[in-house]
Amino acid sequence: MADQSPHPARRETPQERADRNFAELLQEVRVTQNGVQILFAFLLTLAFTQRFLSLDTVQRATYVTTLLLAVVATALFTAPAALHRALFHQGIKPVIVRISSRLATVGLGVLMLTLTGAVLLVVDVSLGRYAGIAAGVGTFLVCVGLWVVLPRLVRRAALTPPAAPGAATDREPPEQPR
Template identity: 45%
Template sequence: MSRRDRESVSFHPTESSAGPEQSDAVDLDGRDQRERRETPTERLDRNWGDLIQELRVVQTGVQFLTGFLLTLPFQQQFGRLDSVDIDIYLTTICASIAATVFLQTPVSVHRALFRRHQRREAVALAHRMAVVGLLLLSVAITGVAALIFDVVVNRVSGVIAAVITVGTVAVLWVVVPLGVRGRPTNTSDI
């Protein structure tokens, strides 16, 4: 790999072009790049593969949720929803459809950038799309919880379900990962 190729795929402007063995750069996961002994291109390929695997897990769920929500207006009981429930439903279905689109965007990014040697751009854009998709999915999940508890029990239960869902998502999707991210890693365990 030429010096120019290594520089063009580097995530870190401070990384030397001599490769990861001679670099002081830190990988996206906070580890010294020398631990993995991978080139910047190999790291990008690994990051891309990791991202695609994560999206495979979440895409099935969001597609199932969206499909379920799309069938609700065709149910007989749907006509009994009040205007607040209709607003919750419409917000939820919009968030679910948007989450589906954002979480599938990395596939179109890959197609558009395929064989153009723009893996760094593909990984960065796909990462942003995945984060937005997860945010929209959290809105959709919250809306589903609110709507179900509102219709089945009452409005107060719907609000409580929404608050609990937001709290649970915030803790499990944000607080816990950031807490783990901040801890020092013992690489001998890996």
């Protein structure tokens, strides 16, 4: 079956493609994992500060929920390495890549909730409940915009065939320099 994408196919075997895809996935996970681990460490230290004792019930619940989300995100982002290590040399790299990609995708969703919770907590403690909720919602919307909406828009733009030369368009042609 021929490649249906508008981009030329790479000349690589399925195993080479799996190796490349896994290397790219691991690089993405490395970048994300560092941020998650820093956030997790920050959250761990909060419970040992003097101000932690003054948190109300909602703030404590937000803290514990966010901390647990950070644990889950960390586990999801480290799972591809553990999966690869456990199944190394089994000849199933494409399966490892597919499952690892799903783990990373779920990890991004959990990270989105973790970031939202962390911002909600910090702004709530610093400026008040309504400001915390607004900042949390804003954080969530920024993540959805950049991590969900933007990739879909880019994909749609990349898959839209270019207009034929001389075809009528709704747009004005760009102004020519004089």
